[in-house]
Amino acid sequence: xxxxxxxxxHLIKTRGQQVTLRCSSQSGHNTVSWYQQxxxxxxQFIFQYYREEENxxxxxxxxxxxxQFPNYSSELNVNALELDDSALYLCASSLAGTSRTNEQFxxxxxxxxxx
Amino acid sequence: xxxxTQMEGPVTLSEEAFLTINCTYTATGYPSLFWYVQxxxxxxxxxxxxxxADDKGSNKGFEATYRKxxxxxxxxxxxxxxxxxxxxxxxLSDYFGNQFYFGTGTSLTVIP
Numbered sequence: 072x073x074x075x076x077x078x079x080x081h082l083i084k085t086r087g088q089q090v091t092l093r094c095s096s097q098s099g100h101n102t103v104s105w106y107q108q109x110x111x112x113x114x115q116f117i118f119q120y121y122r123e124e125e126n127x128x129x130x131x132x133x134x135x136x137x138x139q140f141p142n143y144s145s146e147l148n149v150n151a152l153e154l155d156d157s158a159l160y161l162c163a164s165s166l167a168g169t170s171r172t173n174e175q176f177x178x179x180x181x182x183x184x185x186x
Numbered sequence: 187x188x189x190x191t192q193m194e195g196p197v198t199l200s201e202e203a204f205l206t207i208n209c210t211y212t213a214t215g216y217p218s219l220f221w222y223v224q225x226x227x228x229x230x231x232x233x234x235x236x237x238x239a240d241d242k243g244s245n246k247g248f249e250a251t252y253r254k255x256x257x258x259x260x261x262x263x264x265x266x267x268x269x270x271x272x273x274x275x276x277x278l279s280d281y282f283g284n285q286f287y288f289g290t291g292t293s294l295t296v297i298p
Binding site: 073075094096106111112113126127129163167174176177179180 | 190192229230231232235245249275278280282283284288289290291
């Protein structure tokens, strides 16, 4: 069973640029959630995708957008990067079903630095 | 709105000491509550969960009880080990499981 993988591991961008982060969910999982974790803070929920549709969203502006593909992998896109977007971006996958508390499995994260 | 507040760290304990990490929450409806752990150099992983009032989650000697009357979900362990050194995050999800809120994390160091 393959776990959650994310790419790239590290990324450096400049203010105003756009970035795409990628996530492959754990085998058999159909739901992907994205989080932003600033240094020394807890993860902040960005949004969740279920069956290729956005299924929930946290308090992030529209320049944070996402996609989920038929194989349940996912992308996080951030436009017009700001310095405060520098953080660790975590992807978590789960299997949505009759249980609303299915465990989320987290990837190792992508460290984004905006200069 | 929903939120989670957990005790500030870092926490340093001697091996075999009793551990409590406080967590309180604000939520509408009927959230589910979780404790996640992040060991050094590893990703976040679920430690335990509780889905309704008075439920007790337990795993690896850790326990937490969902207290609706005090809106709390404190993490406890009777005797910590060096291997428990990690960062612990309290979290909640809304009833439908499509909104999640994490606390800021509490760093625990257990010394021999």
